[in-house]
Amino acid sequence: MSSHMDYLDGNAAxxxxxxxxxxxxxxxxxxxxxxxxxxxFAEAHLYMHAPGVVARCAxxxxxxxxxxxxxxxxxxxxxxxTYLSLDTA
Amino acid sequence: MGRLRWLVGTVVALHDETATARTITLEVPDWPGHLAGxxxxxxxxxxxxxxxxxSYSIASASNSERRVELTVERLPNGExxxxxxxxxxxxxxxxxxxxxxxxxxxxxxxxxxxxLIAGGSGMVxxxxxxxxxxxxxxxxxxxxxxxxxxxxxVFYRDELQTRSDRDRSVTLAYAYTRxxxxxxxxxxxxxxxxxxxxxxxxxxxxxxxxxxxxTPFVEIAAGFLSACGNRPDKIKTERFGPTGGKK
Numbered sequence: 001m002s003s004h005m006d007y008l009d010g011n012a013a014x015x016x017x018x019x020x021x022x023x024x025x026x027x028x029x030x031x032x033x034x035x036x037x038x039x040x041f042a043e044a045h046l047y048m049h050a051p052g053v054v055a056r057c058a059x060x061x062x063x064x065x066x067x068x069x070x071x072x073x074x075x076x077x078x079x080x081x082t083y084l085s086l087d088t089a
Numbered sequence: 090m091g092r093l094r095w096l097v098g099t100v101v102a103l104h105d106e107t108a109t110a111r112t113i114t115l116e117v118p119d120w121p122g123h124l125a126g127x128x129x130x131x132x133x134x135x136x137x138x139x140x141x142x143x144s145y146s147i148a149s150a151s152n153s154e155r156r157v158e159l160t161v162e163r164l165p166n167g168e169x170x171x172x173x174x175x176x177x178x179x180x181x182x183x184x185x186x187x188x189x190x191x192x193x194x195x196x197x198x199x200x201x202x203x204x205l206i207a208g209g210s211g212m213v214x215x216x217x218x219x220x221x222x223x224x225x226x227x228x229x230x231x232x233x234x235x236x237x238x239x240x241x242x243v244f245y246r247d248e249l250q251t252r253s254d255r256d257r258s259v260t261l262a263y264a265y266t267r268x269x270x271x272x273x274x275x276x277x278x279x280x281x282x283x284x285x286x287x288x289x290x291x292x293x294x295x296x297x298x299x300x301x302x303x304t305p306f307v308e309i310a311a312g313f314l315s316a317c318g319n320r321p322d323k324i325k326t327e328r329f330g331p332t333g334g335k336k
Contacts (some may be wrong), residue, residue, distance in 0.1 A: 005304045008328045012144055014189035015130035018093045027191030042192030043326075 010044035015054050016067055020074060028086040033079065034062035041084070055080075061071075093186055096120065098157060099182045106244045109163045110210060111174040112148060118205075123147055125221035126194040126214045126299065126305040129159070129187030133169055143169045144329075146214035146301070147188065148245075157185070160244060161211040162203065177274060193327045197225035201297055202290045205233040206280075206310045208302020212237075212244045214327060215301055219252060219259065230258040232296075234288045236306065238279050239268040262288040267315065269275040280306075285313035292318035297325065304328040 012025055017025045026042040037059040044055040044064055052068030057080070064080040078084075099113030105111050127147055134140040149158035177183070195203065195218040201256040203222075206213040212235060222231060237243050243263070253259045264284060269277045275284070290296035298319055300310045307328045314324050 005308065007304065009193070009312075009326060011190045011193050011327055014128070014191075015142070015144060015186050018186065018189065022092050024189075024191040026189075040192050042190065 007056070008025050009042055009046040010040070010046050010055050013050065013055065013067070014043075015033050016053055017033040020067075020076060023088075025084065025086070025087050028084045030064060030084045031080040032057040032062060032064060033059060033082045035060035095184050095186050098183050098185050100177055100179050101156070103177070103179060106160055107242050109174070109242075110160055111163075112160045113173060113183075115157045115179060115185070116151075117155050117157055117185060117330060120157060121188070122151045123157070123188035124194040124196060125150060125217040126215070127188040127190050129157070129189060131159070131169070131173070132184040132186070133148075133172060134184070141281070142186075143167050144189070146217070147150045147215050148213045148220075150217060150224040151159045152224070160210070160213045160216075163197070163261070174209075190247070193301075193325050195221065195297075195299065197221065197227050199297065200229055202230045202294050203232070204289045204298040204314070205231065205237045206285075206289070206298065206302075206314070207233065207237075207299045208300075208306035208310065208314050209237060209242070211300075211302030211306070211327070211329065213301075215299060216245050216249075216266065218299065219249070222259070223252065223256070228258060230290075232260050232288070232290055234262045234264065234280070234285070236264040236266060236302070236310075238266050240265065241269050264288075280310060280313070282316060283311050285310065286317050289314065289317065292320075295323070297323050299325050299327075301327040302329065319336065 014026045030041050031038045043058050047054045055065040066077040068075045098117040101116045103115035128144050132142045145159045148160045159199050161173045164170045178306050207215050253261050264280050265277045298314050300307050307326045311324050
């Protein structure tokens, strides 16, 4: 298996993200801070190697989000997205 | 909606789909209901406190009995799936987090044609869509293209056939990759552009496409759908890891 096939969809991070967010982030629209692509978070490429998850833009592969569980803390880095737009309906 | 929390489900039925896959029916008293295509995280905790979490797609339509069916494929060297497919017994309790994921879902209000493409155990969330369609009385036309190793590896075979026989708006096409039945019109092999073009809705009908399977399969199938003129935002995908699990 080539390494570039070693990813899932942002969809698969729904459980992890539900530890932090009350709303479903995977259905939210996010804008990549690097290339400007605007997609649902569920469409991101997700790399789930312990101890955390890394979501990359499906278009340019830049990091959108990093989430790491360490020593009973969750570290979240979302600087790869300029915004997330959530449906409150 | 509020914060999700871990729920306890009790195993009420077990059913072998194939030699390596089992459907587990859980009764979850606090289950809030779900949409077709959603998944749950299942947490197993050993007596020493070690716990493992895996994602599994929901196979059942949402129902008033608060029952949730998961079909789990046993992975060689898996940590969780051998337990779920071989050791779990009726009346055992499992911890669930869900329902999860609001993107790879089919809603009964969707009137457009639906194209489902499954690779192996990627059939599970697509079966939830087929079942939900019937449960909701939807008349949306559904087509399924199911790529599977051999006839014995097909999940839900009889039910799929019955549903398709009963409702001409649900059509099935199988693509066998290793061994095909004698009456199969196509020799065993991976899906290709020609098959996808022939077995899926013309893009001019504006279908929404749901593709679920191992990552390389999804890449290929989504690429063929795109080459047939389907817009990227109409192709929804759910990938499994290279080992078949979601995590």
